[in-house]
Amino acid sequence: MLPPPRFLLSAALALYLSASAAALAQVRPDDDLARRALTAAEIGQPIPPLRADHPLQGWIGHARLNRDIGTVTPAQAQDFLDRHRGQAVAATFRAAWLAELAKRKDWVTFRAAWVPGTGTATLACHELEARLRTGAADAAWTSEVQERWRGAGRSQPDACDPVFAALAERGGLGEAERWARIEAAIAEGEAGVVRSAARGLPDAQRRQAEAYAAYLSAADASAVSWPKTARSRLAASHGLAALARSNPDAAESLLPQVAQALQFTDADRNRVLYQVALWTVASYHDGGARRLAAVPEAAYDERLHEWRVREAMARSDWRAALAGIERMGRAQRSQSRWTYFEARLRELTGDRAAARPLYAAAARDADFHGFLAADRIDQPYALCPLEHGGSAADRAAVAADPAMQRAMALFRINRAGWATREWQDALTRFSDRQRHIAVEIAQDNGWFDRGVFGLVNVGGERKPEELRLYTLRFPLHHEQLIRAESARNGLDAAWVAAEIRAESTFNPRARSPANARGLMQVLPETGAGVARRLGIPWSGAEALFDPATNVRIGTAYLREMKEKYTLPYVAIAAYNAGPTPTARWQSQRPGMDADFWIETITYKETRDYVARVLAFSVIYDWRLRDRPVPVSDRMLGRTAAVRTTFACPAPVGAATAATRAGRTPVAAIAAPTGGA
DSSP: OOOHHHHOOOHHHHHHHHHHHHHHTSOOTTHHHHHHHHHHHHHTOOOOOOOTTOTTHHHHHHHHHHHTGGGOOHHHHHHHHHHTTTSHHHHHHHHHHHHHHHHHTOHHHHHHHOOTTOSOHHHHHHHHHHHHHTTOOOHHHHHHHHHHHHTOOSOOOGGGHHHHHHHHHTTOOOHHHHHHHHHHHHHHTOHHHHHHHHTTSOHHHHHHHHHHHHHHHSOOGGGGGSOSSHHHHHHHHHHHHHHHHHOHHHHHHHHHHHHHHHTOOHHHHHHHHHHHHHHHHTTTOTTHHHHHHHSOGGGOOHHHHHHHHHHHHHTTOHHHHHHHHHTSOHHHHTSHHHHHHHHHHHHHTTOHHHHHHHHHHHTTSBSHHHHHHHHHTTOOBOOOOOOOOOOHHHHHHHHHOHHHHHHHHHHHTTOHHHHHHHHHHHHTTOOHHHHHHHHHHHHHTTOTTHHHHSSSEETTEEOGGGGGOHHHHSOOOSHHHHHHHHHHTTOOHHHHHHHHHHHTTTOTTOBOTTOOBTTTTBOHHHHHHHHHHHTOOOOOGGGGGSHHHHHHHHHHHHHHHHHHHSSHHHHHHHHHHOHHHHHHHHHHSTTOOHHHHHHTOSOHHHHHHHHHHHHHHHHHHHHHHSSOOOHHHHTTTOTTSOOOOBOOOOOHHHHHHHHHTTOOOOOSSSOOSOBO
């Protein structure tokens, strides 16, 4: 068992850390001046005096130059780039300066300022045009443009048009190149790109390509008259696959005659059968099992494997669901989700002896299914915190990094985009320990999502051991507010904290593409309705960026969801997906056990969201109260249940031996393989 003094945060300590973070996140004395200076630079007003060594002087200079970029001279631009060489602000300004030079068609200066890897596809095409206009369109240029053309199954920026046109004029876009792009576009379902690429083909070929393009949008029986070529088969199979996504019945009906007429290969036929099966079972329409069986096993991928299992689960056909798991590949089958469900299904089909070691294996992961598995065998949760931190000197060194100073200053004045660029630059120089310290410093400044985006996946490298940095990955801010509003609404505070972590990672300025706002990502119309029902003043959507307002409204809305749906796991689904799909899921599978109901939710986002919030609730229960309510009780609303404990799992070999001996292995060594 893990000794609480060493591994667990007491509620008092959590409260202290939360209060400390709140104090440290306060705006610094010169932050307001820096904010006003940046704004003044952007609108062309006199800039308030800011100390010469302020970390944001470079960004203020960038803002001033960017505002007047139409009149900036090459000398001024180069001077700025030289003074800030190697900094994120220089890379940001360079991209803007290159775009301006392309607009001016000053290709000589463009080439002098160009740095490989700068900016977007638009700038990359401008660079190709710069070489073209300055007489450097050599064989390498031709090869690069052809490569960009051939690989462009999707629409390219308008900036690429001049270089593509020049390539065509030089004879570099023959029939082979055009058909290569058409085939790439067919595979992407991009009918517009097919038509565009076909314009330089001979008339007969162009008309055939246009027929392919039309088929991607509206597949019918017309394909039977096409030439019996690999290209026709490609277009017809992708068109039928696209139709299957909206009308699997129609696609299934058309497939035999089109396949016979064009002499489909197995790959062509399977492409259609796959989509017919997937979009049938993903909506739980009749005939799902039959259509899944029609897909050859070789055409299955992880997505279809899991939907085969869900389809059987939705029908409560436990043997078919178990058979589906058994057909998964080793890596997929060993995931905690499917190891847990294999155990559940073996139990339901009468093989309890085989279920227990599977539960023990799944319980090694500190995630939703790992916690469920531990509950099934009355085992402690595999929450094994990884200690982090460094000396005062280590922390001072990280805090003194110029990019870190700029990142924190930018974040504090709500310039998160620029702050992220500085942050990423700083991380390129940090060791793992320094990066952990950097996350702590960011959270001291109120930048809590660095515990998500600064750990585990770093520069394309996965560091799974960092899943165990729970106090960094699960910040706890506004604790008193969360406790108070949870108590007011009769909700578990750990649930509310988990919702905030899942929705915004404690960013009060978060705003989604759907216009959900603030800590609990409340939509303005929802906020207005809840405020009206609560009888509290409503000053408009901007009020949702105030933490107190957002949490009060968000918790009240969550209470309404719980009152409406009774069961927390259904309320969590409704909070994410809304009432209409939730009502459909309830009517489709009434009375189904909670774990199966969650797994058979149609929307991947909501399915994963419910599991994530429930797992996060366990972590926050630990942070708030040391010993959490078991997730099996929590998802049913039984928060007064006996609380569970934590232990680091034994090494795999020891765990296997102990399991065979009929014991549950627990030792304060090793680490779980996954994390919430």
